[in-house]
Amino acid sequence: MTIFSTRRLAVAAALSTALLAASACSGGGENKGGETASNELTVMAPLFGTAPDPNGELQQAVEKLIGKKLQITWVPNAQYGDKSNVTLASDKIPDLMVANEKSPSFVKAAEAGAFWDLTGKLDKYQNLKPANEQTAKNTQTNGKTYGIYRVRPLLRSGIVIRKDWLAKLGLKEPQSVEDLYTIAKAFAEKDPDGNGKKDTYGLIIPKWPGNYASASPYDVIETWFGAPNGWGERDGKLVPGFDTPEFLAANQWLRKWVSEGLVNPDFATLDSANWNDPFVQGKGGMIIDVNVRATQLLDLFKEKNPKDFDKVTLVGNLKGPDGEKHSYPFTGYNMVIAISKQHVRTEEQLDQVLQTLDKLESKEGSILLTNGIEGRNFKADGKYAVPINQDDAKVKAIQNDVDKAFIQLGTRASVGLGTYALRPNDEASRKMREKFDVLMNEDLKTAVFNPALSIIAPTSVAKGQTLDTIIPDARIKYLSGAITEDQLKAQIKRWYDSGGTDIAKEVNDLAAKAGG
Template sequence: MSASRRSRLLAGVLTLTAALTASACSGGGDAPQTDSNTITVMAKLFGTAPDPNGEMQQAVEKFLGKKLKVNWVPNAEYTDKLNVTFASSNLPQVMVVDPHLPGFVKAAQAGAFWDLTDKLDKYPNLKAADPRSALNSSINGKIYGLYRMRPSLRSAVMIRKDWLDKLGLKLPETVDDLYDIAKAFTEKDPDGNGKKDTYGLIIPKWPGNYASASPYDVVETWFGAPNEWGERNGKLVPGFDTPEFLEANKFLKKMVGEGLVNPDFATLDSAKWNDPFYLGKGGIIIDVNIRSRALLDKFRDEKDDPAFYGPKVAMVGNLKRSDGQKFSYPFTGYADVLAISRQSVPTEQDLDNLLKTLDKLATKEGQVLLQNGIEGRNFKPEGDIAALINETDPKVEIVQKDVDNAFTQLSTKGTNDIGGLAYARTPSGQPYKDMLKLQKELMEEDLKTAVFNPALPVVSPTKVARGAQIDTIIPDARIKFLSGEITEEQLKGEIKRWYDSGGTQVAAEVNDLVSKLGKTN
């Protein structure tokens, strides 16, 4: 979508949502009639849409005692579809949405979605499991949706263990160790084929903006840069306006220049991120820790023998800076929220009925259904793991895909490996069990040094209004700097351009909003 078209769509949100709100509050006009036996939802899709008459949907409907009508929208198209929907007169009852998406912020503040801040205490399964994550998902302290639980700390480094072993290398503890391993993987023939055809670090084209959990953001935090916003000299400043940000990127630029990073790092499809690791082209990935299990999957698909796939993948947590100090990269604690439309849920009674249904869905039984599937059909519990079964049955494969591609989007409490209620979704082989145990240990350890973003709960009005124009300035400049297209001075010039293009006002508003939030919490 072009910037001009996006601006036109967002500009219409305030006018249209005001009309929606007036209609919703009155319960009259063109507001749709609610059907207490049907729940309408808009959610993300990561593959083929489930059959509305399929096993999974029938199981969910049976559990709830209600019909479920879901508009599954492919993830790549989701933001555009949301903006169009916000500007329409046909909002579903429940929408999976990024609570800080500018279009949603405008719509929520205009009254198009229910403010749930003081409404959840009487629903035992909808109370926030983690107050920090709930606050992070708010808009300046107001809760407009049920946050979907994610770990607060899941950054990690995945490494080809067989390459480490072949070269006699130890797991890294510092950024300097990471550089040394990447250099050895590039120059010392870790696959033993007699050719210099490997590299160390694998980075894909990153689809998000600055501070979107990219490998760059993680490394910058390791060097001591703030996690998006941090205090310097008594005020909050963006992390990219610090010496540590520059030092981290000079480190990465050196790795790129020496060929220690995949040469297509600016264009590699993120959906193919695992391929160079599995195919023996690169040996290091910086990402969320659950990618370790996805990497094991690649080798397991080749040969389902723990003695074969087990020795392929090693994992460590966040790395120390050269001076031994450790700064770990945390996450928001949530991934989207379930927001409730005041147009389609117009009265307090309608809201209560829907929240009771969502409360049932948030029980352990409901979360296991959404996250794991149908017990005895596509999985069986083994301790705290959902071990896959009947994997060669085509009909069961559809159930598993419906879970993975779609129904997990309706889950709010996550899996037990991240503090949630459902089982960890993984095969039952010992390498997976070992990796799951390590994952938990690393998360607990790195939380001690996590660098949290104090500005996560606040939304700058200027950022909402001008985000499309300024959000790409820093990530674009960073890629150009790493590629050698611009100098350090030119990178600093782009940082100044961010300030001149509205960033100065954003910074002032963030400082003001955080100050006010501190006085009310």
Template structure:
């Protein structure tokens, strides 16, 4: 359920009415586009909008075989713009949809977008890369877009390697070993300065109040055997916080907080400054995604160009005390490309659009979107992407257009996981890339998937903004010692009484209709 945001819900009734009207009627202008040589799109933008006459735009048009008319919307405004466009009578042929928002779910169910459930297998480059990820991206089992691939397993634990080495410790494999490392990082002067000024685990204030949001709390709870957001308990889906494993995990973490093994400002530390204590030598453990290693290497290199490679170690998901392992997976997708029924009126027009997107999803197309133009802004060395002429203004423009704009159209390649990975600048970074893949493959075997991801509860759509903070806030207060476990359990009951019981009933019933198994 964590991919269903909670914005602008008050406008949904009016929006649905508008969508039904715009999906089923309207002028002929939009329908004529699909048969023409033009493809209209709306795409989020993170930098400067590309010039339609620029090298990358022209190259993408050549691959697609159509003229592109792209509306670039700054990412900070994209959610609001999406809602406005969905309620209008001018929806572009293809939209990047960033998640199963309330507006998009209601739009799709009102018939504003093509259902692609049984259509994508006809297009070799649009076929699902992962059945699990495609299911996760669906709305009650129906596919309304071409999902943008992300790794299904990327959770990891990052450590100050120099601290481990100085104290004669190894990368932990169990939660008990993690506790011991955190304790040693706090009490045994791992930086050798003769002062007790370090701690083990670094946790920031999580930016979203959703109770299952890939936070360190969720990862730890899964290690202890709690479900990933929702889990099957006797044929009924229940939220993770309604299991005893949830409380066991949080008692363990609270012990660490009480003993000073966690940063004292865990309830307020800005998530944008998560790296700072690690790099500054204040804290030594981060539980997050494996690609955070790239950020940390870059920061450590600025601080110590010669010795930075010896300051970072990485491990995978941890076993609990009895040796059982439960690994935390991710959704496997990050939004999707949806095709409008308002602008693409017939099956023949849909086929034209999907063929164009299929060409964009070739190796050639995805390389262009995620790496750029070979020979202009990058070259290949031993299968790696190596930058060319970074100081050339024309090359800087290409890099901007790729890194901050066109990469958003990548369906299986993106920055950080392009067709070609960036050339590691040291042996330590090269080894880390190898280790990421090894740990991800290993942990995927014990991944605990969220069986509720494909399911959209109407009550959650309408009440999620009220429900989500109840348990997530109470969990932080419990860890900080502001409330007792009994009071935490009372907040779980309040979640049920505030609409959570209806959410659970709806997703359980919808899951039964889908005939889906659970974890």
């Protein structure tokens, strides 16, 4: 070890490092020109299967329609949030980015000027101007619109119930929360599957990936009990929903369910990807979730046994203990398409991009994104699209590109603005689909909207990491019996003490400003 003295070694190391740094600096060349922005658009969007071929038939058709080349980064949906944050931290923000406009990192980036403020700019584009005022308001961030929202039905909550179990036990579809309890109790104790064993439960709840007020079954039930959806007005002030007696009442009620064995025992750990399994296996008889789960379950039963085509029924929101009905609405959209300023620098360039987007979201574009290429993978039949040529591998690729990827770029299509609905497989599915709209319109009359949805409190951006998990964790602990009601209340107080007090104040101030 004495061949080279340490000092000499250090000098040698320093020399070679310096050399290297010099070469590294000269390495990064300038290849980002303003040129690319005009005839090519970079896009980032979620993906639900295999990524489309950039030279595939569908992408070419889309490019032909809008007159621009697309360079799309498809990111698997499960990692979309993480990948978005990492992308926002890089110097390669795509021109068009499907983004969650409420996530702290997006808000920070947008407020620093990384994205175009589109407030008031969308009205002159036929296909981009907001179709629904409530939704448009929901997508705002403290009064500013940072993107074009991807529309979704405004109310999708419902209860999926085993129809044959109801019939077997002589029960009617529930109208109120009391009815629901009766059904759950019967499902758990009166042997609805008739195997002579007490091996069923009423309600199936998975480990919920979101936090408080994220459309979880808990949030829906609390709303039925009269708790605010997210934030609500109490004594002239906005308070978080979990700081209300209704929140406590709902969870006391649900805790009883858990202790009586009416809920799946692994509700804290069941992977939400396997949510359907206990239902299809006949272990549980109810799921509180979005209505499309009903058609999913219909199909799953039929797949298992073609005779089981009518085992599922869908019920809308329920009356609470006060006899009033409070329905849980959705936000009416799912993420927005934001335009980054990195390459789109001037107002003219922005106008160009918006014109392109306008073409993409036109009737013609929406059909491409939602249904595919007419005559290639589907044919129109009245208001329905009927899949054709599905044995052809090339056509299958188009269908995959549509269903798993390009549909994510549509901002209007999913509620059927100008596009064809997929023709349901059979009578039961068709009836179920039709029921969606009936239930939605009925429940919208009693929908409890979140008045603070468009408000982002600065403290929640800064301290979200600590605060966000306090309430949902405490709720699960309380329901499972791990903590008492006093401890639950202590956790709510902990939320206030760790920064919640500031958030509540900011939300009230910002709401007053927005409303006034």
